[in-house]
Amino acid sequence: MTTPSRYLAVCFTAMVVATGCNPAQPPALVGAARTASERGFTGVFVPTGTFADPAGPAPWSNTPWPRDPPFTAWGAAESARLADHSNFTACSPGGPVFHMWEIGLFPLQLLEAPDQIVILREASGVPRRIYTDGRRHPEDLEATWMGHSIGTWEGDVLVVDTVGVNGRARAMNGVGSNAQVSSTDDDPRLPASDELHLVERFRLVADGELLEDEITIDDPKTYTEPIVLKHYFQRRPDIDMLEYFCNDNPRPGDDTARSPAAE
């Protein structure tokens, strides 16, 4: 069906149940009413740490990760373990903080449904689901890679509370185990344990072009005090999400024999 004929069909349907059809109005306003959950968060967003200046566009600056994190003894040991190149996280899911990595290279897609907001990261097959239907965290919560997230609205701010992660994810600051990642390789790995309690405040800024995620990381097993960061993501309706299956070609960099031609 062509766009004009689809529009007419929408108009006709609306006329049956309403009082008229104003051609000056876009079809989206003629169809189903917007639900209370539609706050303008739906869309594709790119981390602004991928800009030439990793701080992102001023004044919406990404908070640098701490160079000297307030580690507990366990946290320091876990950070060192993740920095050991023999501990290989490869295609493992990233956890809820790494999901919101400010230099994540891959776009995010936020989708609003009446009872939840879903955050997809292109390079991950594991979405974040933030329930906004008033439920609480289950008492018998089973730990998972992304944990359990519930969201409430404070005006236009979505406040998200996350617990129940399994503590197995790669470092929160995007520095992968067994990885040498340009300048970030010297950065300390920031682990998250199964005691992670995350509070995030999401809001749209810069006339709706930027998504702000203020992240408070409370993980007493790993850090002696909370870490608070702001990460920004730019709305990019010109970009489509692409398919990504990480295990297509699990070929380490030093594997000279894994070329299909050599098999």
Place this chain on the structure above:
Amino acid sequence: MASMTATTLSALAALAACTGPVDAHHSFASFDRTKQVTLQGTIKEFQWTNPHAWIQIVITDEQGREVEWGAECGSPNMMARTGWKKTTLAPGDRVTAVVNPLLDGRPNGALVTITLADGTVLGPGDAPPPRPLGTTPR
């Protein structure tokens, strides 16, 4: 004749930036990021795969022997947003690739740049090209 030249560029920290912030699902620790090798040769295979693509290049070394190199790239998703297609390379294509070689001397490298037969220069893939605020079509 195809040739290979290896040059140690230990001071060229700026060139490391050209390789981009590769999202290391796999180890890049095995590559010497301070060293670059230029490979002039012929494409044998292009593995357009996640998490990282690979380019197999056959070169002729200084002793006249054919040597197959593997050049690791970024994700096809990142490459597609920076000028690549699955059909960008085909077996038999003549190319010049610059790679950070393996520390142990075996013939693999992390791609820095590749120059195609038509002169096009491509990198290993990166994030979507950024747009200044206010310039993205709504």
